[in-house]
Amino acid sequence: MRVVSLVPSLTEAVAVSLPGALVGATDWCSHPADLAVTRIGGTKNPAVERVVALAPDLVIANEEENREPDLSALRAAGIEVLVTEVRDVPQAFRELARVLTACGARSRPRWLDEAEEAWAAPKPPDDRRTAVVPIWRRPWMVLGRDTFAGDVLTRLGVDHLYAGHEERYPKVPLDELRAAAPDLVVLPDEPYRFTPDDGPEAFPGLPCAFVSGRHLTWYGPSLAEAPRALGEALRAAHR
Template sequence: MSPTGPRVVSLVPSVTETLVAWGRPPVACTRFCEQPGIPHVGGTKRPRIAAIVEMAPDLVVMCDEENRIEDHDALRAAGLEVHVASPRTVADVPEVLAALAAAVGVEVSPPPPAPPPTPPGQPRVAFVPIWARPWMTLNADTYGASVLAAAGWSSAWADDPVRYPEVTVEEVRARGVDAVLAPTEPWAFTVDDLPGLAGTFGARAVLVDGQDLFWWGARTEGAVRRLVRALA
């Protein structure tokens, strides 16, 4: 352990962003973490296990939503300490951040104890295409859906038993959604896609920040506020 704290490898973009915001950047991260100044050790699904082991970090941070159990097990088998940070809802974030801060030896001000209040009224229903070939969306048991709920929206597939179900254009049209909320990731939708999405699904299309919708951590509180403004 260095004098400034444990040497951490982060395999979770949300964690990397949060550690940087706390002034405790990891010694390595994934190429999806958008931190060109920090060495990369592969992707979230295909990390370079041998390279991580060779670095001999004090801690590796993973998430069951983004990383694979076989990589977790391989790192543990190599004798590395692994901390799992996996919030399912906006309300889970304060506790997860407190545990992460303790694991990396950082003192941070506790985040707000509750998510921002949901706007009044009946939640509007959205189709959120997280993938386009095939079309995929999200149910209520996902972090992204909890961010939507905090902003006064719900997924048209909230009650689906599959967390990320495949859907068809005909199914989306049949549900009569209020809007198509096209995130900038994981599928990289842009403003140029909005007219086509609106025509395909028969509803207005709005571009939303995919990181605000799916990344949690230091950005969570502001992300909900930004989403409310974007969808007003």
């Protein structure tokens, strides 16, 4: 089986579960760190001709991360494309199992069982908190409705204030974000790399939780450690 992945989290899932199956991945596929495959461009602008040249049996993609014109071009070239949809944690587990089976896995990897166990164990704290969760600035964009990252936070006791917005990633003026009066601001390090010097200054007086984007938005082996890592970061914001 020859597989090309257009999604960083799926790249990691396949690489650790089926060594040797991946022949291509995007420039943004950073895990595993020693991944040695042909790079085929970005998630939004893959080099279709480079993918075709690899003669994959399967390309794995995601309806949010990848663009339909690119996927259509791959199908037109005679390549099978599996498109995932991940909007919450349970769906992530189902889609991961589907992807790994399609890539030739004969049994469930141990990490997937460990990830499900990790998410079955934690109970949200009684004192739920509200948050705004920026994913970009200039302009400011935040988590909106129906997102995987939003579901992750909800399961950890954090309700983001734009969960009912009509858009999934709305652009919201900074003044409005401040006026929403959240209990805290959750700042991931991707897709925008928020740091202690770039982000908190926009929200004076509010505690800020710096979290790993891989733990917040990736659905793969990182799911096993995400509840602990995110929980620690969220608790640290109130110390």
